Amino acid sequence: MPRHYRIVSLPGEGIGPEVVDATLAVLQQVAQLHSFTVAVEYGWLGQPAVQRFGRAFPQETARQCEGCDGIVLGAVTQGLLEIRQHFNLFINLRPVRPTPCLFPASALKSERLAGVDILFVRELASGIYFGESGRGNDSGSGYGYHTMRYADAEIRRIAKAALNQAQQRRHKLTVAHKENALPQIPWTALVHEEARDFPNILVEPMLADNLAMQLILKPQQFDVVLAGNLFGDILSDIGGALTGSIGLLGSASLNGQGFGLYEPIHGTAPDIAGKGIANPLGAIASIVLMLQQWGETTAAQQILDTQETLLSQGYCTADLCSQRSQTQVTTQEFTDLFLENLRQNNS
Ligand SMILES: NC(=O)c1ccc[n+]([C@@H]2O[C@H](COP(=O)([O-])OP(=O)(O)OC[C@H]3O[C@@H](n4cnc5c(N)ncnc54)[C@H](O)[C@@H]3O)[C@@H](O)[C@H]2O)c1
Ligand SMILES: CC(C)[C@H](C(=O)O)[C@@H](O)C(=O)O
Numbered sequence: 446m447p448r449h450y451r452i453v454s455l456p457g458e459g460i461g462p463e464v465v466d467a468t469l470a471v472l473q474q475v476a477q478l479h480s481f482t483v484a485v486e487y488g489w490l491g492q493p494a495v496q497r498f499g500r501a502f503p504q505e506t507a508r509q510c511e512g513c514d515g516i517v518l519g520a521v522t523q524g525l526l527e528i529r530q531h532f533n534l535f536i537n538l539r540p541v542r543p544t545p546c547l548f549p550a551s552a553l554k555s556e557r558l559a560g561v562d563i564l565f566v567r568e569l570a571s572g573i574y575f576g577e578s579g580r581g582n583d584s585g586s587g588y589g590y591h592t593m594r595y596a597d598a599e600i601r602r603i604a605k606a607a608l609n610q611a612q613q614r615r616h617k618l619t620v621a622h623k624e625n626a627l628p629q630i631p632w633t634a635l636v637h638e639e640a641r642d643f644p645n646i647l648v649e650p651m652l653a654d655n656l657a658m659q660l661i662l663k664p665q666q667f668d669v670v671l672a673g674n675l676f677g678d679i680l681s682d683i684g685g686a687l688t689g690s691i692g693l694l695g696s697a698s699l700n701g702q703g704f705g706l707y708e709p710i711h712g713t714a715p716d717i718a719g720k721g722i723a724n725p726l727g728a729i730a731s732i733v734l735m736l737q738q739w740g741e742t743t744a745a746q747q748i749l750d751t752q753e754t755l756l757s758q759g760y761c762t763a764d765l766c767s768q769r770s771q772t773q774v775t776t777q778e779f780t781d782l783f784l785e786n787l788r789q790n791n792s
């Protein structure tokens with residue numbers, strides 16, 4: 446049976462278009478090698494959408510994305526929360542697996558990194574990002590507020606998603622919470638209740654501040670880490686310090702039916718945009734998650750193997766280059782090496 450997929454690419458701003466270009470080239474190459482096709486439509490999100498349609502997430506983009514097999518996003522400075530909410534993308538998966546050939550690029554000692562393999566499951570469609578907010582004036586003094594609100598049902602559904610992930614991994618779920626200061630949102634109790642259906646999973650609640658420290662001191666202790674929207678954002682960036690660069694990390698943002706948006710966890714990186722030096726591997730890691738979601742697991746594995754080969758041969762972009770033995774390459778050069786390696790290993 447021929448497999449045909451349709452995706453919408455939203456390159457966005459800054460280094461977004463640079464890393465998305467590289468990623469789509471890799472995607473088309475593996476598609477060809479593994480006998481499936483991917484039709485790509487380009488759409489608008491963020492600043493380019495504001496310029497064209499007057500809104501960061503226009504209706505045109507929403508319509509274009511409806512019914513597609515995946516959205517591939519670069520990075521934007523606005524419009525992101527709207528698209529996540531529109532498609533109810535409440536499950537955000539952020540894998541962090543430092544590779545030994547990049548241990549020297551990490552902020553941590555190698556012995557703390559061996560075997561680290563963490564999956565952050567971040568709640569993405571609720572919490573303080575979407576609570577009531579505003580500004581007011583109290584006796585002449587201005588004030589602002591954002592409200593953290595979670596429906597129990599919203600916690601239960603992300604807990605189930607995280608428990609399902611832990612079931613397929615090493616059966617441990619650490620729950621980030623801050624119930625010593627924010628007791629009205631009972632992450633711990635609700636996750637424990639959902640975990641009754643998963644008796645073989647060890648659920649370990651951990652205060653979010655301690656969790657941040659533990660990720661640096663002893664990252665090997667973690668398997669799946671579940672966190673609300675804000676804590677998940679902050680904690681998962683620590684993955685950049687563990688792996689050596691935030692430019693390596695990808696993510697999948699899914700709704701309850703498996704529809705997804707695939708994006709690196711980094712931003713538009715204005716400090717390096719336009720220089721041709723951005724690391725495309727975070728965006729590439731995101732399409733690996735997309736291929737896995739589609740069931741194209743051999744294609745996904747080939748991308749992971751190719752990444753490992755190139756990095757172990759010492760090729761890397763500037764963000765990872767810390768050793769004499771490494772060869773610093775541009776985004777384009779890294780992409781060309783990637784494509785060549787994919788072809789060679791398939792012939
Ligand atoms: N998914 C998204 O669209 C997304 C995610 C995070 C931040 N942002 C937005 O991006 C803008 C810039 O945010 P920021 O500077 O805090 O974070 P950032 O992730 O853009 O950059 C942080 C640091 O990491 C480096 N970096 C990031 N990605 C890299 C890559 N692929 N290769 C090499 N180096 C890389 C940057 O050069 C910078 O030094 C903000 O407007 C922010 O809101 C968007
Ligand atoms: C750009 C910003 C709103 C976004 C977030 O906080 O969710 C980003 O940091 C991320 O990690 O995807």
Ligand SMILES: [Mg+2]
Pocket residue numbers: 678679682710
């Ligand atoms: Mg972030």
